[in-house]
Amino acid sequence: MEIFRNDRTENRKITIADIAEALQISKTTVSRAISGKGRISEETRERVMAYIAATDYKPNVIAKGLAQHKTYNIALTIPGDCNLVDMPFFQNGMQGICEAASAQDYDVMLVTVTGDDLGNLERMAANHKVDGVILSRSMVHDAAAGFLKSQQIPFVLMGTSKDRDILQVDNDHRAGCRELTERLIQSGNTRIGLVGGSRTYVVNRIRQQGYEDALRGARLERSGQLIFEDCDTPEKVELAVEKLLEAQADCIVCMDDAICLAVLQILSRKRVPVPERIQVASFYDSMLLLNNKPAVTSLIFDDKALGALTCSVLLRYIRGDEVKGRTLLGYEIIMRDSTRETH
Amino acid sequence: MEIFRNDRTENRKITIADIAEALQISKTTVSRAISGKGRISEETRERVMAYIAATDYKPNVIAKGLAQHKTYNIALTIPGDCNLVDMPFFQNGMQGICEAASAQDYDVMLVTVTGDDLGNLERMAANHKVDGVILSRSMVHDAAAGFLKSQQIPFVLMGTSKDRDILQVDNDHRAGCRELTERLIQSGNTRIGLVGGSRTYVVNRIRQQGYEDALRGARLERSGQLIFEDCDTPEKVELAVEKLLEAQADCIVCMDDAICLAVLQILSRKRVPVPERIQVASFYDSMLLLNNKPAVTSLIFDDKALGALTCSVLLRYIRGDEVKGRTLLGYEIIMRDSTRETH
DNA sequence: CTGAAAGCGCTTACAG
DNA sequence: CTGAAAGCGCTTACAG
Numbered sequence: 228m229e230i231f232r233n234d235r236t237e238n239r240k241i242t243i244a245d246i247a248e249a250l251q252i253s254k255t256t257v258s259r260a261i262s263g264k265g266r267i268s269e270e271t272r273e274r275v276m277a278y279i280a281a282t283d284y285k286p287n288v289i290a291k292g293l294a295q296h297k298t299y300n301i302a303l304t305i306p307g308d309c310n311l312v313d314m315p316f317f318q319n320g321m322q323g324i325c326e327a328a329s330a331q332d333y334d335v336m337l338v339t340v341t342g343d344d345l346g347n348l349e350r351m352a353a354n355h356k357v358d359g360v361i362l363s364r365s366m367v368h369d370a371a372a373g374f375l376k377s378q379q380i381p382f383v384l385m386g387t388s389k390d391r392d393i394l395q396v397d398n399d400h401r402a403g404c405r406e407l408t409e410r411l412i413q414s415g416n417t418r419i420g421l422v423g424g425s426r427t428y429v430v431n432r433i434r435q436q437g438y439e440d441a442l443r444g445a446r447l448e449r450s451g452q453l454i455f456e457d458c459d460t461p462e463k464v465e466l467a468v469e470k471l472l473e474a475q476a477d478c479i480v481c482m483d484d485a486i487c488l489a490v491l492q493i494l495s496r497k498r499v500p501v502p503e504r505i506q507v508a509s510f511y512d513s514m515l516l517l518n519n520k521p522a523v524t525s526l527i528f529d530d531k532a533l534g535a536l537t538c539s540v541l542l543r544y545i546r547g548d549e550v551k552g553r554t555l556l557g558y559e560i561i562m563r564d565s566t567r568e569t570h
Numbered sequence: 571m572e573i574f575r576n577d578r579t580e581n582r583k584i585t586i587a588d589i590a591e592a593l594q595i596s597k598t599t600v601s602r603a604i605s606g607k608g609r610i611s612e613e614t615r616e617r618v619m620a621y622i623a624a625t626d627y628k629p630n631v632i633a634k635g636l637a638q639h640k641t642y643n644i645a646l647t648i649p650g651d652c653n654l655v656d657m658p659f660f661q662n663g664m665q666g667i668c669e670a671a672s673a674q675d676y677d678v679m680l681v682t683v684t685g686d687d688l689g690n691l692e693r694m695a696a697n698h699k700v701d702g703v704i705l706s707r708s709m710v711h712d713a714a715a716g717f718l719k720s721q722q723i724p725f726v727l728m729g730t731s732k733d734r735d736i737l738q739v740d741n742d743h744r745a746g747c748r749e750l751t752e753r754l755i756q757s758g759n760t761r762i763g764l765v766g767g768s769r770t771y772v773v774n775r776i777r778q779q780g781y782e783d784a785l786r787g788a789r790l791e792r793s794g795q796l797i798f799e800d801c802d803t804p805e806k807v808e809l810a811v812e813k814l815l816e817a818q819a820d821c822i823v824c825m826d827d828a829i830c831l832a833v834l835q836i837l838s839r840k841r842v843p844v845p846e847r848i849q850v851a852s853f854y855d856s857m858l859l860l861n862n863k864p865a866v867t868s869l870i871f872d873d874k875a876l877g878a879l880t881c882s883v884l885l886r887y888i889r890g891d892e893v894k895g896r897t898l899l900g901y902e903i904i905m906r907d908s909t910r911e912t913h
Numbered sequence: 914c915t916g917a918a919a920g921c922g923c924t925t926a927c928a929g
Numbered sequence: 930c931t932g933a934a935a936g937c938g939c940t941t942a943c944a945g
Contacts, residue, residue, distance in 0.1 A: 229895035231737055233724055233887050240698065242938055253916045258940060265941085266914055285696035289636055290938035293921050298632060303680070307665060311857040314657040322650060325682045329690055334699055336677045337646070339668045347672055353628035355583065355922095356677055381576055394574055461861040489861060495838055496863070514654040515858075518804040518832060520839070544576050552572035585922055596932045601924060608925085609930055633922035636937050698938095 241284050250274055261286060288332070300334050301541060302351050302360040304371060307341025312485040315513035316530050317363060320385055323534025324361060331542055335361075343370045352378055359545045361385055361537055364397075364430055381545050385537040387429055387553075394544060396537045396554040398528040400430060403558035404437025404510050405444075407526050410560060411478050411508060412445045414568055418453060420476035422467045422486050425459040434482050434510050450474075464489045472499065478506040478566065484515040484525070491519060506566040521564035528558050584627050593617055604629060631675070643677050644884060645694050645703040647714060650684025655828040658856035659873050660706060663728055666877025667704060674885055678704075686713045695721055702888045704728055704880055707740075707773055724888050728880040730772055730896075737887060739880045739897040741871040743773060746901035747780025747853050748787075750869050753903060754821050754851060755788045757911055761796060763819035765810045765829050768802040777825050777853050793817075807832045815842065821849040821909065827858040827868070834862060849909040864907035871901050 243261075247254045252271060259265045260275035278284075292298050303324055305317060321335075328335050336357060338347045348371055351357055357380075362371055364386030372393055375382045383394040411419055421438050424431045435456070442449050452474040455467035468490055471479055481487035487509040494501055501507050501521060509516060512525035533556055544550050586604075590597045595614060602608045603618035621627075635641050646667055648660060664678075671678050679700060681690045691714055694700055700723075705714055707729030715736050718725045726737040754762055764781050767774045778799070785792050795817040798810035811833055814822055824830035830852035837844055844850050844864060852859060855868035876899055887893050 229734065230892050231887060231895055232892050233890050240938095244938075254939080255916055255918095255941085256914090259915085262940080268914055271914085285698070287938050288697040288699060289632055289641060290921090291940075293632055293636055293923090294938080294940040296921070300679070305661075305664065305668075309661055311658065311860075314661055315654065318648075318652055318657055318660070321648065321680060322682055325648075325680050325690070329693060332697075334679045334681075334694065334697075336643070336679050337664060337668050338677075339665055347668070350672060351677065354631040354675075354677075355628070356631055391572065492862075517654075519835075544574060547576050549573050549575050552574055583922095587922075597923080598925085598932055598934095599930090602931085605924080611930055614930085630922050633937090634924075636939090637922080637924040639937070 240287070241282055243286070246275065246278055246282075246284060250278060298356055298358050299332060300336055300357045301328060301538070301545075302336045302338045302348075302357045304338050304340045304348065304360065304362050306363065307339050307344075310485070312483045312511070312513065312515065313364070315515075319530035320363065320534035320537070323531035323536075324385075324538040325534075326531075327535040327538035328542070331539075333358075333538075333542060335538075340371055345370055345374050348374060352380055359383075359541050361541055364428075381541065383537055383541045383544065385533060387433060389429070391552065394540065394550065394552060396533065396540055397556070398530075398533055399555040399558060400433045400510070400528075401437040401440065402555075403526045403528070403560070404434045405440040406437075406558075407508060407510065407524075407560050408438050408441030408480065409444065410562065411480070411506070411566060412441060412447070414566065416478040416506065417447065418474070418476045419447075419478045419480055420453040420467075420471040420474070421455065422458050422464060422471075422479060422481050422490060423454070423456040424482045424486060425457055431482055437510075438480060458486060461489055465493055468493045468497075472497075472505070476505065478508065481507065481509045483511045484509045484513050487523060487525075488515055488519075491523070502565050502567050503569050508566050512561070519565075521567070523565040524563045525561055526558050527561055529556065532556060583630070584625055586629070589618065589621055589625075589627060593621060641699055641701050642675060643679055643700045644671060644881070644888075645679045645681045645691075645700040647681050647683045647691065647703065647705050649706065650682050650687075653828070655826045655854070655856065655858065656707070658858075662873035663706065663877035663880070666874035666879075667728075667881040668877075669874075670878040670881035671885070674882075676701075676881075676885060678881075683714055688713055688717050691717060695723055702726075702884050704884055707771075724884065726880055726884045726887065728876060730776060732772070734895065737883065737893065737895060739876065739883055740899070741873075741876055742898040742901060743776045743853070744780040744783065745898075746869045746871070746903070747777045748783040749780075749901075750851060750853065750867075750903050751781050751784030751823065752787065753905065754823070754849070754909060755784060755790070757909065759821040759849065760790060761793075761817070761819045762790075762821045762823055763796040763810075763814040763817070764798065765801050765807060765814075765822060765824050765833060766797070766799040767825045767829060769800055774825055780853075781823060801829060804832055808836055811836045811840075815840075815848070819848065821851065824850065824852045826854045827852045827856050830866060830868075831858055831862075834866070845908050845910050846912050851909050855904070862908075864910070866908040867906045868904055869901050870904055872899065875899060 243254050243257050246257045259267045260272045338351050359381035362384045387397040458464045508524040512527050516523050540550050586597050586600050589600045602610045603615045681694050702724035705727045730740040801807045801810050851867040855870050859866050883893050
């Protein structure tokens with residue numbers, strides 16, 4: 228059995244003082260050359276930059292931050308209990324956040340918040356380790372937002388909240404769901420069923436609004452026979468599908484692709500052909516449905532772009548710039564075989 | 571349109587100097603009371619603690635770190651291109667890492683590395699922002715490990731590498747896959763097919779080894795007709811399934827649950843009943859297969875525990891403690907309906 | 914244009 | 930047991 232031990236050789240890094248000494252100038256001057264703040268002659272500036280390039284010096288961001296009362300860190304909360312559908316959303320969002328952050332020399336720290344346990348968030352705040360935080364799409368009642376407000380820590384929600392005084396940026400679920408539903412109506416469907424996820428998530432409420440917007444626009448009745456909310460277990464989905472078949476729905480719209488996957492499996496078990504007997508579409512497309520046959524019609528959002536934008540909004544806000552209270556991003560609709568017209 | 575602007579009221583935090591002044595003692599003493607290092611009378615220690623509790627003072631970890639040449643941060647690399655199967659692994663691993671880190675007052679920063687682009691990792695290292703890094707399960711050729719070695723930055727791999735001088739902790743895939751395969755043999759199967767994922771991932775190679783260990787142990791031939799590697803597209807999986815049916819396989823073992831899901835869908839389309847006509851099992855169980863009918867036999871790993879352990883190994887290594895070069899975690903086998911004996 | 918000095922909020926020999 | 934002082938690696942008025 229091999230054993231490892233870190234010898235921790237001192238490995239001293241070069242500092243601003245070393246540069247000053249080597250170049251026979253003051254630390255102040257070196258600092259100015261690097262930051263570009265304050266008057267400095269082009270000549271000495273170039274000498275410093277040349278030395279830095281040659282020695283591969285990198286400023287210690289921590290020390291810089293300490294002097295400036297900044298940390299150059301933001302936190303991203305991740306839910307402790309995350310279901311499969313949300314994972315691609317987080318994964319891609321995270322990706323976008325990281326990229327936008329590093330472009331401005333910021334780093335992102337992870338803080339888990341499980342249910343109403345804000346322990347880790349409080350710790351992070353108490354430790355003075357971040358300049359702001361990004362809350363990711365979350366429950367209707369959000370304890371975290373309340374805490375951050377009370378602490379006066381800048382934050383933005385990557386998602387939507389009805390609370391208009393919290394900064395938020397989100398995909399335009401409502402418009403997307405409306406338009407997708409409209410397209411399904413245009414192609415001849417009149418009895419479009421909805422299999423919805425848990426209404427504890429505001430995103431699910433918004434999606435439903437989009438669906439209802441479309442019905443209203445087409446003067447179709449909003450029928451209880453066609454709308455099934457809170458289908459958060461396979462049993463509920465199965466029940467919903469059965470009722471929809473009974474109710475002669477010509478199309479089923481699923482609120483997310485986990486539900487959609489379940490619906491497709493049930494339909495397959497029941498030998499109900501898609502799209503011939505009934506069409507199917509999903510309000511959110513992740514890789515879950517990727518290889519399904521038939522390919523399924525869906526809404527596509529760019530979660531990475533969402534993350535990136537959320538991050539830059541936060542950074543601008545931290546900097547003291549003006550930012551819009553709510554920002555909405557676009558979407559794309561992909562019509563595929565699962566809603567192909569067959570008559 | 572509402573506009574937000576951060577007014578940045580000074581919001582000055584209480585410091586060690588404030589406490590010293592209030593209590594008429596030196597900063598040194600306050601520091602000692604908090605850290606517990608150095609001799610200090612129980613009485614003054616209690617006075618300080620009482621004051622801290624009353625004022626809700628929290629030390630500035632950044633300043634502390636600067637003085638101690640530590641950051642109290644570790645980095646976690648996340649792959650820029652992550653497929654669906656890996657997401658639960660990362661998500662849970664992250665969770666475990668965060669918890670173990672915060673238990674020791676450490677925070678975890680995210681750094682994305684896409685392909686061979688180490689830009690973000692280099693930046694993080696250059697900025698002196700972390701004491702060490704956790705590399706997550708990765709490709710066979712890992713540029714990141716090389717970079718970290720050259721920089722003498724402590725790191726551990728959450729996964730397995732054949733490079734024995736990198737610290738690693740992983741689930742015991744090999745033993746798990748061996749045992750699962752053995753169980754399938756014991757229950758009467760003699761022609762167990764394997765549908766494998768991309769061999770660029772070392773985890774897939776290890777899983778295959780476990781499978782082959784079991785065949786060897788049972789003196790079954792390791793047949794090319796039954797082993798299909800690199801099935802990283804739906805087409806390849808489909809082809810593999812067809813060949814396996816032709817070859818009269820009595821059971822199909824899938825290397826991960828995305829492959830398994832594909833296999834099950836194909837079988838369902840072909841109207842091949844599971845487990846009656848052919849049994850199916852998976853080497854890794856995430857939520858992907860959760861609601862499948864029949865329930866599928868699988869190996870279960872505790873990825874959160876893996877993350878937590880990986881993190882504490884790194885922290886111990888950073889601290890200068892001795893750690894084992896390679897640590898393996900256990901697994902669980904759940905036999906379900908998809909491998910039920912029907913004869 | 915440049916520098917000496919104080920400061921960010923902590924720690925840690927060193928001396929008493 | 931306690932404190933004055935120097936230091937971690939930067940920045941930033943202030944003065945020249």
